[in-house]
Amino acid sequence: MFAEGLKGIVAAQTLISHIDGKEGRLIYRGYEIGKLTRGYSFEEVAYLLWHGRLPSQDEVNKLERKLNENRCLTPYLMELIKLLPKTMDMMSVLRTAISSEGTLEYCWKPTIDQAVKLTAIVPTIIAYRQSILKDQMFIEPREDLSHVENFLYMITGSIPSKLVVSALETYMILTLEHGMNASAFSARVTASTESDMVSAITSAIGTMKGPLHGGAPSGVIQLLNEIGTPKNADKVIREKLLHGEKLMGFGHRVYKTHDPRAISLKDKLLEAREEDGWLDLAMHVEKVAIRILNELKPGRNLYTNVEFYAAAIMKSINLDLELFTPTFTASRIVGWTAHVLEQAENNTIFRPRAEYIGEIRGGV
Structure with missing residues (x-):
């Protein structure tokens, strides 16, 4: 059967999220999205997507510490970002910076620790690159701030109000995950070859960069x-x-x-x-x-x-226009990594067929 763009084709079974388009419902791991945005933090919902359940207070505290500990960029990554042409758009910078993290540490099989580290550094990459483009002093990440609060702090240079943090946190929770969208599919296809987590996320960022998906x-x-x-x-x-x-x-x-x-x-x-x-x-x-x-x-x-x-x-929150899709990426990386982890649990390489519609020519 041919379905253009694989529209309507079920390519995987998942426990991560469910979208009911007719009823207008979005569910993460069994929880309605409205309940999660009203009662839980970015860190708690990220934990839910990675682990399949909501965390205890001790578990969310540990996740917050891990995210905080992994926020800083290595000197080589900072130098790489600084050397990239100023004409390069932010999504291309993210793609290049994340791909540079593909060291031996990231060999197959993917882990939640890898997912946490990649999630932690994306806001810092965005903020550091923005400081270079604006010829401003880079605002170093702070370990005493939440994930979303720290992102806003690095971008603006001041501690944001609770209302502003709450508004952006709601947006980022809502965009953590959305089923088998184009970028999640890219991540799973790459992961299905038993490539590493970084390669899968690089694929996803490249897909998100397209204006039909992330713009x-x-x-x-x-x-x-x-x-x-x-x-x-x-x-x-x-x-x-x-x-x-x-x-x-x-x-x-x-x-x-x-x-x-x-x-x-x-x-x-x-x-x-x-x-x-x-x-x-x-x-x-x-x-x-x-x-x-x-x-x-x-x-x-x-x-x-x-x-x-x-x-x-x-x-x-006065976020620059060119930071919209990168901010979307800073949240969706949680869903991508959850898909990579799920793909690894029961992996089968993706290998759809293409229907040839050209001519069959005669002899030479």
């Missing part, structure tokens, strides 16, 4: 900037749709109703609401866009996806 929040920012004020929303959105343009932040390949991640992010933003008008604009655009989409494309049931309100999160 949507920046597209939402551009849309909202173009609209500017609520009174322009109807005109701009209607013109885009009538000209066949894609409306960034709306619709999802899997969810046929509300994206549960978008709902959780919107709730969190309402808690952390600021008087800058950005959230008001986003909420107004959501209402106008859904109305026009239902008018012009009846029966499609298009709603906001996680990227729509992720853009509002990123804007509210």
